[in-house]
Amino acid sequence: MSSGNSAPSRKNKLQFTAETKCSFCPGSKCCNYITQAIDTPRSIADFDQLLWQLAHENVQVYKDEDGWFLVALNRCRFLQAHGRCSIYESRPQLCRDYSNDYCEYDAPPEEGFDLYFQTYEELDAYCRKRYKKWDSRFS
Template identity: 40%
Template sequence: MTRKDFDFMRWYLLHDRATVFVDEDTWYLLVHTTCKHLQDDYRCGIYETRPQICREYTTKECEFEDDWCYEKYFETPEQIDEYADALFGPQFPEGADRDIDSIRSRRPTGLPVVG
């Protein structure tokens, strides 16, 4: 994995009700929400025009265990940031130029305290 991959995961976690986890060295995005097109009878409200990902989706290998334990589990972009920094070192060390491979801007400096 690259630093850029972690930036994408950070972006996923900036969205409401999303988490990322690792199982057997494979990374997964978990979205804790229901589709806005799901009808009261649990049928798809846009079935004929649903996206390709919906057409290909299957629950064949879904896990339905309540006591599942993940190798790694991330709920916030800060957790991904800290993990990536532990793997690669700080993205923007003090005084360094912006990382060319980064998809995000430099961390903001602190605001001055007005007294």
């Protein structure tokens, strides 16, 4: 999670270490979205509801080894220019617990996803393949 340190500059070159890593992270990647675990969708009705959620801007869905998750691609309002956290001393526990040991800086999260739907159209296409009755679900 975003650091309280300023970004490296030519005048003040930081060594890349575990402690300074977040200062090198463009845009503080992990401070630009939230995820929320959701029940595993099983029925046509479940997927239709997911489709409604993906009809909204900046909402995505993925499945990995831990289950299904909604993603809201929204920047934290406390993330300042140069990747600084403006509430660093009182930031939420989740931010404190987040490890930068192997994070978005090292690899895109989607590398670990089994399924990833970034748009309404992608999920709709998946549902059409999964359910023969998908297109006639309202009749």
